Amino acid sequence: MPSKPAPIKKAAGKEPAKKQEAAPEPAPEAAPEPAPAEAAPEAAPAEAEAAPAEAAPAEGEAPAAPPAEEPKPPTPPPADASLCSSHAANNNANAYLTSAEAAEAAPEEPKPPTPPPPPPKEPTSAPLDLFVEDKNDTSVSIIWSQPEIVGHTGLDGYTIEVCKDGTEDWKAVNEELQKSCRYVIKNQTTGDRLKIRVVAVNAGGRSPPVALLEAVLVKEVADRPKVRLPRFLRQRYVANVGAKINLTIPFTGKPKPVVTWTKNGQPLDTKRVNIRSSDRDSILFIRTAEREDSGVYEMCVKVEDFDDKASLILQIVELPGPPASVKIVDTWGFNVALEWTPPTDNGNTEITGYTIQKADKKTGDWFTVLEHYHRLNATISDLIMGNTYKFKVFSENKCGISEDATIAKEEAKILKTGIEYKPPEYKEHDFSEPPKFTTNLTDRATTVGYSTKLLCSVRGSPKPKVQWMKNQMIIGDDPKYRQICVQGICSLEIRRPGNFDGGVYSCKAKNDHGEATVSCKLEVKRKFLSF
Template sequence: MPAKPAPIKKAAKPKEKPAEPEPAPAEPAPAEAPAEAPPAEAAPAEAAPPAEAAPAAEEAPAAAPEAPAEAPADAPAEAAPAAEEAAAPAAPEAPAEAAAPAAEEAAADAAPAAEAPADAAAAPAEGEAPAPAEGEAPAEGEAAPAEPVEEVKAPTPPPPPEPTSEPLELGVEDVTDTTVIISWRPPATVGKDGLDGYTVEIAKEGTDDWKAANEELTISCRYVIKNQTTGDRLNIRVVAMNPGGRSPPAALPESVLVKEVGERPKIRLPRFLRQRYVKGVGDKINIVIPFVGKPAPAVSWTKDGEPLDTKRVNVRNSDRDSIFFIRQSERDDSGTYEMTVKVESFEDKASFVLQICELPGPPASVKIADTWGFNVALEWTEPKDNGNTTITGYTIQKADQKTGDWYTVVEHYHRMNATISDLIMGNSYKFRVYAENKCGRSEEATCTKDAAKILKTGIDYKPPIYKEHDFSEAPKFTTEMPNRSTTVGYTAKLLCSVRGCPKPQIVWMKNQMIIGEDPKFRQINNQGIVSLEIRKPGSFDGGVYACRAKNALGEATITCKLEVKQPVIVEKEK
C-alpha cells in the first residue's frame, strides 16, 4: 500500500523575489521525476539517505510539509530563518500524545519517499524552509515580505582642495659667513582650505638638487638658513603648503653668496654724553652706547689715554652695543673716556667727559671791608676745594651778637663781595659765607674774625616846609534837583549834593517859606548829600521846594517843583 503523502504546509515568501514553483502532485511519479528535477547546481541540498530521514521524521510534528516540486536556484538565504521562525509556533498546536504515533507513521512514509530520486532532488536541505506555492499567502505568524526600498542617491563629493598661489616679495634680509636670512609675504590667494606653512628649499648654483632647509613647515614669513659653507652660492625658493599640495615656488632672481657683508663701524653716541656728564660721589653709573659694523667689531676702552681699571669700571660688549658700568662712583673716576670700534682696517672713536663731583669746601677767607651808617661791606675768596666742579654761588648769613641767631641775608649770590644794609644802630654783627655748586651747599662756612659795630651818631632831623593849601570855597551845588511828582499818601524824597569850605549851612524852603523843624519833613545832610523826605504828603503839600546852602564865602540855592496827585478810584458796576 503506498504511503500517504503528508499535508503541504505553506512556507513564507522570500523578502526580495519570491519563487514561483509549480504545485506538487498528490502522489509521487517516479517515471517523471528525473525530467522535472532541477540541475544539480540549482538543488539546495542532496537527497538525504534513509537513515537520516527517520530521525527527521520523528522530530517533525503531526503533519510534515511536502517539498515543492522545484526549488529556485536564486532563492535567498534569508528564507530559511524565516521558515524556522514560522514553524516554531505551529508545533505546540498538536497534542503531546499524538506526536509519537504521527512520528512513527511519518518515518514509515519517509522510507519509500527517500528511494524516489525525484522527491529526493526536490526536497529542500535540512534547516531550509520550503518555498510557498504560487498564489498562496504566507502562513499565520510568518513575517510579511518587505516592500522594495528605493535607492538613495549618494551625495556629490566636494571638489578636491586646490593649492595656494606662490608667496610674494621674497628677499634677502642679511647674510653672514654661515647663515642667510630671508623674508617674504603670504600668497595673494590662500583659499578656504587655509595654509599649513612654508617650505624653504635651497640648491647650490648650477645644480637642480633642491633640498628642504626646514624639517618642519614654518608658519613665520621669515627664516634663517643656518649651517652653510662660506663661499657657496645658493639658489633659494619658498613653497606654500596646504591640503591641496604645493604652491608654485617663489624663487630669488639671483643666487646668494654665503659671505659676511662688510660694513664700516660707526658709534652712535647718546646726546647727553656730547657734553660734560656730571654725577655725584656714590652714584651708580650705567651707560649704553650702541654701534654698528660687520663683521662683529672689536671694542676697546681707554681713560685719559690709559687702559681701564677693571676693578673700578665694568665694560660689557655685544654685537650691537657696549655697556659702561660703575657700581659706586668716586672722584677718581672722573676723566675722559674713549671708546674705539674696529672692523679690519676701519675704526671709529667716540669720547665723553665724566665728572664726579661732591659738596665744595667753604670760602678760603671772609673779611669786613668797610662799615658806614647802617651798612657793612664784605669780601671773600674762592674755596680751596670746589668739589670737582665749578662754584655756582654763595650764601651770606648774619648774626646779632646780642642773640647769636643766624639769619640768611642773600642766597645764590654770584660775586665775591657784597654790601649788607638795614642794620640796627648800636648793635654788633658777625657774618659767614657758604659756597655752592651743582651738588649743593658746603657743609661748613667761613666766618668773619671781627664783628661790625653800628655806631650811634647824632642826626638832626629837619622836616620839610610845606605851604598849606587853601581849601576855602563858596557853596556850590554839584547836581541838579529835578522836578518830582507823587501820589497822596506815598512818601516823597528830594535829593541834591553840595560842596563848600567851610561846611555850608543847609536851609529848606517851601514856596519861599522856611520849613524849619516841621515833623512832617525830615532833613538829612551826610557828606555833602542833602535830602528832604516828605512823609505821606497831602494834596496841599505840592509846590516849589528850594534848598539854600550858605557859608562865610557865599550862598547858593537850587529849586524844584513837587506835584501831588490824587489817586483815581473807579466805582464798581452794579
C-alpha cells in the first residue's frame, strides 16, 4: 500500500493519481467517466467527519504530478502515521468502489448536434445612382444610393476614390469609412478633371465600384440650368390634325446651356419638328400637325456637369370613324332596340358619345332621336304604326361628330294592330260670367280746350256691351266724344272740352248674366290769360 492518501475532494482532474495508487488492488482499468467525479464529493463529507486530520494532507497533496512523471519523495508522516495510513487506505478503496458503481449506473449523456458552419462572407453589390450634387472651385459634392444587395454580412461603410482624368491612379479621399450616402471631396485644384467612384465595404471585402460616366471639372457653376415649363404644358397638350404647333419653353443658366430634345426617348425627326433655341428659351415648331407627331417630348438643358429636364405630352387628335357595326336587336309595339360597337378609329382620343338618327322609308328624311348618348345600346320609342324605319349611328369625340355613319342592315317595321282609340270624355267648363270691372274710372281735372281721356277695363262672358253716360244721360254717337273698347279696355276721349263738359261720367257694361257700372268726376278748369 502506498503511504500517501489519495485525493478524494477533487474532480476528474485528480483521477489519474487514484489509479496509480490503487493499482495493487484488483480493479478494472477503464478510465472513470465524469459521473464518478460527481459521486466522489458525496462520500467526501463522511470521510471528512471521520478523519478530519487526514483531509488536510490530502488537500495539500492535490497538485500531484501526472502518472507519466516520477513521483516526489513522500513527506514525513506524523506520529500516528500508521493509523492515518490505514484510514487513507479504507477511504481510497471506498471512493474507488463508489466511483465504479456510479460509472456503471450513470447513462452516457447524448452529444450535442454539431452546429452548421457559418455562411461565407460576401461583399455587397455595387452602390447605385452616383451623381454630382454640387461643386465649386475647390470641392465636389456627390451623392449615391445604397447597394441593392447587402447580404447577411451587412454594410460597414463606403470608400470614395478619385483620380485625375487620363490616369488610373485611384486614391481614397476618406480616411474612415463613410456611413452616409453623401460626401464632399475637398481640397481639390481648380480646373482639374476628376474621375470619381464609390465602393461599398463590409466584412466580405470591397464591392464592385460605381463611377461617374464622365470626369468632373472642378470649377464653380455660375448659374445652374433650370427649365421653366409653362403651366398649360404641365398637362396634356391637345391639338387637331393640321393645326400649327408653336410652343415656347423658357429656361435659365449660365453660361449658355446646351439644349437637346427627344421624342419618346429617341432623337427628333428634323423633317417633321423644328427646334429653335436662344439664350433664354427654346421653341418647338410643327408646321402641320399629324397624328404621328403625338408623344412625350423631353427637353434637356445642360451646363457642364449639371442639367435639368422637362417633359410635355403632345396629343394630336381628329374626328373619329363611324361605329364598327349597328344592328336591330328587337322590335315590339312602337319600339325598336338597337346595339352597336365602338369605332375602330377613335381619332387618337376617347369616344365621348354617339348620335342616333332614324328615317321613314317613305320619305327617306333623317331625324336625330338621341344625341351625346354614352351607351352602346338604345331603345327608340314613339314610332308610327305601319311605317318602316332605318337607323344609323355617328361617333363623337373631342373634335366633334364623325363624318360618316354606320347604317343598320335590317329595317324595323311597326305593324298595325287592332287598337281602337277612345278619346277620354271631358266635361266642358262653363266660362260664362256677368260683367266685372277690373279697373275703375278715376276722377280727373282738365283745362278748357285741352282734350282728355277716361279709361277703365271690364271682363265678362259673353262679351258685354259697353255704354258711356254723362250725368246719367247716354252719350251715344256725339262727335265730341270718341268711344273705343278693345279686348276689354274701354276709353272715352273728350275733344276740346268746354266749361259745360264737366260732370259725372259713367261706363256701363251689360250681358245676359248681369250688368256693372263705374263712375268718375271730370272737372274742367277755366283758362286764365296773362297780360
